[in-house]
Amino acid sequence: MTLRDCKLGNDVILQTVGGTPDCRRRLLEWGFLRGVRIRPIALGPAGGVIVALGDARVAIDARTAGTLIVEHPQ
Amino acid sequence: MTRGGPVRPSTPTAPCCPQPASPYGRWRETVTARVALVGNPNVGKSTLFNAMTGAHQHVGNWAGKTAEVAVGLWKTGADHIELIDLPGTYSLLPRSPDEELVHDLLTRATEHRPDLVIAAVDAANLARNLYLQAQLLDTGISVIVALTMLDVATSRQVEVDLARLAAAVGVPVIQVCPRTGLGLDRLAAAVPAGIAAGTGPAAGAPPASTQHPVVGLGDPVEPAVATLTEQVRAVTGSPAARWLALMMLTGPEAAVPSALAPHVVAARATLTASLDSVGEGVPAEESLDIETVVAERRYAWVHEVITQAVRRPAGVRLTASDRFDRILTSRWFGLPLFLLVMWGVFTATTTLAAPLQDGLGWLLDGPVRAGAGRLLGMVGLSGTWGEGLVLDGLVSGVGTLLTFVPLMVIMFVLLTVLEDSGYMSRAAFVAEHFLRVVGLPGRAFLPLIVGFGCNVPAVAGTRILTDARHRLMTGLLVPFASCSARLTVYVLLANVFFGSYAGTVVFAMYVLSVALMVLVGLGLRPLLFRGTSREALVLELPPYRMPTLRVVAAQTWQKLAGFLRTASGIIVAAVVAVWLLAAIPVGGDGRFGDVPDGRSLYTSINQTIAPVFAPTGFDHPDAVGALITGFVAKEAIVSTFATTYQTTESEDDLSGRLRDTFEQSSGGHPGPAVLAFLVFLLAYTPCVATIAAQRIEIGTRWTLVGIGVQGSVAWLVATLVFQIGRMIA
Structure with missing residues (x-):
């Protein structure tokens, strides 16, 4: 599933980061790495997602959120 | 350079970054060192800069660049240090003109390269801040960490051990509070030793490993980087050869200069083969690539530093800010609240400013004009062209200028409050799709809306945008917003010529105003954002904070003084x-x-x-x-x-x-x-x-x-x- 499909408030584990090379590079630099635990905490009016990544809160637009493949923790 | 476009690594002969005008005239000769402030956005860097330099500063565009920097004089005892407040950046890999300026200044071997970098690091968000720190160490420049937001970290039960953090990162760490000035004296005291430990702009030699820590990237990356670093140093002579080598390996291919292309291609090939063998048996979509491995290993270092120096509760803890966000950015409340805030700003810059403008107008047209007339009469200029020049030229010109002052004060206060409170980032998220058609982020909505009241504060409001190209595009579109001064002419002419259809004509002007903004925006977009695909929105949301009177007053005064200094001449x-x-x-x-x-x-x-x-x-x-x-x-x-x-x-x-x-x-x-x-x-x-x-x-x-x-x-x-x-x- 992608980050767009997640239930709010539940932690998920990031599997792959997609998108354009530039967008992917930026997400990697922000710490969106394989195996990282993130928690979607709010949804925006246009389908974007706000996630908690450690202490940071990051807003991601709907299209980019759709390129982040996540899974539920084991 | 455009976002995602070619990144040109520097050569030592390339002319770089002449500075904006000196803000400190007579102190010029006494400057003993050049220090740059670098950090992520929203870490209190500019507040720190203001606390360090006070009134001795100048904000302007770096010559030849669209990026804006503030340069100031930092007086530390007997020393006078030139302090450069570089634009906030998350990474040294440049994607915007602002980030390009930071990159060029730190990596090019020019006289403008700082002797030392003070890295503003947010204690409440250490991981991503330390990632930039890892990149800074790769540039070979001397670094002192100024640790900000420790109060926010403490409120989240995050405890940072400064001595352990300094030992783990390998550079001095000083706790500062930009809002109160706490720690500035210790920061100043650490500067001479920091500069002495560095390579300096003229040395151009690699730093001794005992003096300058770098983040090791392990096998097989580190040997490949070390080899390429030597080749980069031989060709460019850059003191930041290690950083440039890493950028060529992990950045866009266009970042590689032709003289180094064979070396980079060879290094990439060797490294990719090594990583493929490491990742054997791993599914294709999870295969390792150089960028991912370098990012992962830098973050491994970051987490090692945090493990050694930070005690914090496990897992993600939801804060009051998070709970606010569930409501304030939600599908149901997000847009209405955003529109309400925009309406508030618009109303304040129109209705609230009007009586103040009228009062100033009355003062100028009444007592000031009469007083000037009497004075002219006393010196025998009554009835001459001199009286006309002073009363209808100078007094009228100053009057025009002054009527904008209430507008600008209100605009600057609102900008600072919205930015300082953390709401502006939410507004950008909530309204992100509004202006996408012209390539602008949601926060550009604010200056464009304000433009329908008055274009002058609206243009000033473009500084709410962090990317210089967005500021430029919005600054060019604002004049098409039909301001209230134009409305008086529409009403007069529409009533004279169109009678009962006057209202329709006036309304049509507003529709046309919006249409022109969209059409001109569409026309300018390929010129300003050439070669860029639709930009993803990945935005940090700082925690909500109560803006302080001191910061709001200082920033408003600084912006107003800048406006008066530059605009007064043109208007009069x-x-x-x-x-x-x-x-x-x-x-x-x-x-x-x-x-x-x-x-x-x-x-x-x-x-x-x-x-x-x-x-x-x-x-x-x-x-x-x-x-x-x-x-x-x-x-x-x-x-x-x-x-x-x-x-x-x-x-x-x-x-x-x-x-x-x-x-x-x-x-x-x-x-x-x-x-x-x-x-x-x-x-x-x-x-x-x-x-x-x-x-x-x-x-x-x-x-x-x-x-x-x-x-x-x-x-x-x-x-x-x-x-x-x-x-x-």
């Missing part, structure tokens, strides 16, 4: 110039300052220019004269018509003369001609104060481009309206 000069044109006689009638009606240089210029407007149907000197006055200020158009027709007593008389003017100029089609005039009025340069504000925000060159674009669009659309209208009529 323009008002005086119009007075002079009207005071100079042509054709031998009258004398300077006492010209019979219609015999001044001003009228002569109107007559000369008028034929240009023949296709628009309003090539009458009176109509053109009103537009020329309107270039100075749209408020002046109605009074220009009244003065020209000398009809202050009777509105009917004014209507009749206006009908005659447009009847004559349009060959019997006054309706389409007036519509064309209104369209031209909407689209051409709003006023000199807007030009002055644009010059501050987007520079002289782009301001001139803007004037050209506005004039061309205005003429073209006005011509279309008149020609089509004439055919239909």
